[in-house]
Amino acid sequence: MTTTTPHRSHGDEAIQQRVDELWEAVLATDEYSATDVVLRALKEGVAPEGVLLDVIAKVQGRVGEEWAANRLSVAQEHAATAINERVVAALGLHSATRGVPTRGRITVACPDGEWHALPARLLAEVLKLRGWHVDYLGAQVPAPHLIAHLHRTDADAIALSSSIATRLPTAHAAITACQAVGVPVLVGGAAFGTDGRYARLLGADAWAPDARAAADRLARRPLSRPQPDHQQIDDLPHLADQEYTMVARNRSALVRTVFSGLEDAFPAMRSYSDLQREHTAEDLSHIVEFLATALYMGDEDLFTGFLTWTAGILSARGVPEQSLPPALDILARELKDFPRATRIIERGTHALTLVHRTTAGTPV
Structure with a gap:
């Protein structure tokens, strides 16, 4: 076939x-x-x-x-x-078509917090065309709801789609929960990295770079069902230091502190409009959220990549990217007792320096 x-x-x-x-x-x-x-x-x-x-x-x-x-x-x-x-x-x-699906049953969903549902919807439609019975659950499906659905449907596999890397912790929870009830998990989307590195790190059973590749992978051979007692032991041992938990829990407080300190560290902010200040707070929230995710995954590149992307976005909007290093300095001071976090922030600051030198035409 x-x-x-x-x-x-x-x-x-x-x-x-x-x-x-x-x-x-x-x-x-x-x-x-x-x-x-x-x-x-x-x-x-x-x-x-x-x-x-x-x-x-x-x-x-x-x-x-x-x-x-x-x-x-x-x-x-x-x-x-x-x-x-x-x-x-x-x-x-x-x-x-009104015919009976010729293949098995696949659930397609996005993990909790992931609102970019169109890639998942495209995959669901492709799988239907390929002869699968597809249960498309859409965006932001909490793991308990996902498991309840799997218990009712006896799916052959679940396909999880996520576009934003900050959803990797909830994707991990969904992957582990699905495998614990014996359902294999195929993942895809930008969140898992262009090479699928985060899919492997989180223990997914398969990864595909796009919908066509995902459908081809499911057609080649069935995904092996995990054993009912499947567990991922020490899959992310660095989480034992609690840095991820502390940063994630205190995100709002960290954003408020950095926002307040930024008015002194970056005087241009004092003349910002209410809308500009709102956008600045949103950007700071994203920075802390990506820092937390980098701590969860133990991957500094996840944070530095987001920062350099943000610098490009700000530049396209006419916002001076020079506001980012002062914000990172304040955040580093707040997290001075967190060695992994401060190291990641230092790497991010260095990456921004390289970007600034490149755009300014200064030799690196």
Whole structure:
């Protein structure tokens, strides 16, 4: 049995034309034109899976890129995503078959706190097209609810999707809980790293870089069921020092302290508008949250990567990235008794220095 959906060959140029048309419809928040684009692609011979992954997913990727470059507002990004979700639903209804699924049963969900559900929805639709019985649970599913569902359905596997790395601790809880009841876990999404490193660290049974690869992996052979007494012993031994727990529990207090101290350390902040101050508080919250996640995973690169990405986002929005090092200095002073945290913050500060020298044209 082949692992890909048979479809009539369709040229890259024609696919790109549909991508451009869908982009224009999404940009105009025109749900009806967007739906018409994908249904026309089907009529022209593009396989439903191709429309999902080569058209809709590409447009959604561009939505994220345009938001990061400050060419789309948050509201526009949300509206575009909502239209893409409705287009996926329309395509799913149009392509639905009334036959009995020929393969097993898969649950598709996002871990608690993960609200980016479109990648999971795309995977769910692809698996349906491949002949699976799919239970799609959507975004932000707490582990207890997930386990209750698995007890009722006797799924062959669960596919967990997460885009934001700060959801890795809750993803870990979900992975462990599912395996404890004998259900294997396939994970995917940007949160798990471009090479799946965090999937391996958290003990997932399989990882896939995208929906097509995930469907192919499930088609090749069944995931082995974990033993009912499956446990991950000392899988993250560094958590014994409690630094993650302390930083995570005190995030709000840390944000307030850094925000207050930043007005003295970064005088330009005194002239910020209320909206700018609100955004600054949000950025500080994200910084502390990523620090906590880096402590959980024992991976300094997770924090430094987020900081350099944030510097690029701030630059695109005309916000001076020089505000980041003073904030990190204050945070380091607050966490001076936490050796892993201070080391990670030092690495982050050094990474920002390298970014600043590169953008300024200064030899590194």
